[in-house]
Amino acid sequence: AMPALAYGLLPNTMGIINKRFKRIKISVEMGTRLDVEKGVESAQFDFGVATLPVNRQGIDVEELFAADGVCVLPKGHPLAKKSEIVAKDLEDLPFISMNAGTLLRYQTDELFGRLGIHRLLSIEAPSTLLATNLVAKGLGVSIVHPFIASAYGDRVISKPFSPQIRYEYGLLFPAAQNRSQISQTRSQITIAFVEALRKNVNIWKKTGVF
Numbered sequence: 001a002m003p004a005l006a007y008g009l010l011p012n013t014m015g016i017i018n019k020r021f022k023r024i025k026i027s028v029e030m031g032t033r034l035d036v037e038k039g040v041e042s043a044q045f046d047f048g049v050a051t052l053p054v055n056r057q058g059i060d061v062e063e064l065f066a067a068d069g070v071c072v073l074p075k076g077h078p079l080a081k082k083s084e085i086v087a088k089d090l091e092d093l094p095f096i097s098m099n100a101g102t103l104l105r106y107q108t109d110e111l112f113g114r115l116g117i118h119r120l121l122s123i124e125a126p127s128t129l130l131a132t133n134l135v136a137k138g139l140g141v142s143i144v145h146p147f148i149a150s151a152y153g154d155r156v157i158s159k160p161f162s163p164q165i166r167y168e169y170g171l172l173f174p175a176a177q178n179r180s181q182i183s184q185t186r187s188q189i190t191i192a193f194v195e196a197l198r199k200n201v202n203i204w205k206k207t208g209v210f
Contacts, residue, residue: 001049003030003127005169008147009049009197016196021189032126033103040172046190048172049197051103062171065201069108069165070146072131073157074138085159087117094140095119096131104128107165108143115163132156147204171197 001010006028014026029039036048041058054061071085079089090112098105112119120140125131128144135142136155143165149158171194 001030002033004129004145004148005049006030007129008151012200013197017193040174043174050172052168052170058175060173060175064169064171066166066168067146069143069161069167070149071143071159071161072135072149073141074135080157084162086162087115090119091117092120094122096123096125096134096140096142097121099124099126
């Protein structure tokens with residue numbers, strides 16, 4: 001899984017599976033979206049979780065959910081009094097971006113570029129997980145996955161952001177021609193894991209995490 005998704009989505013699900021299948025070993029690999037795609041396509045991984053879109057012939061994709069990015073601010077930031085952050089509010093502020101070449105970076109840069117709003121791109125981070133941690137240290141503001149902001153609790157201030165930046169997330173599986181390489185027992189565990197993950201996603205939706 002990509003780091004933000006592993007940190008934000010998987011721990012509760014892993015707890016459920018660990019109780020149900022006490023004798024199995026769960027191994028979680030974190031990497032870039034490309035790492036996840038390659039591992040799933042080669043059937044090295046039973047399945048992956050990543051942002052969409054993913055277009056590879058060797059991968060079957062199932063949509064998991066979609067959510068809007070949120071703006072995270074350090075505690076005590078002047079914008080913290082606002083109920084919603086708009087793009088113009090971030091003009092000329094220190095902004096923590098994702099690394100160049102990532103989908104999240106493209107989506108964010110495209111929005112601000114289209115609106116003609118300049119940000120002070122002070123730091124680049126490889127994941128929204130690190131970006132949120134840097135925000136907590138007072139090094140800037142950022143736009144991140146909502147479940148990451150929620151996981152950080154009161155260490156950062158999270159605000160709805162407008163215009164919306166929509167993130168889509170999906171489950172990646174080895175395509176049908178590769179699945180014969182995976183044992184039946186492992187397939188049963190994978191199915192149970194995915195079901196538990198979907199249930200947790202529905203709970204998070206109802207509780208307003210995203």
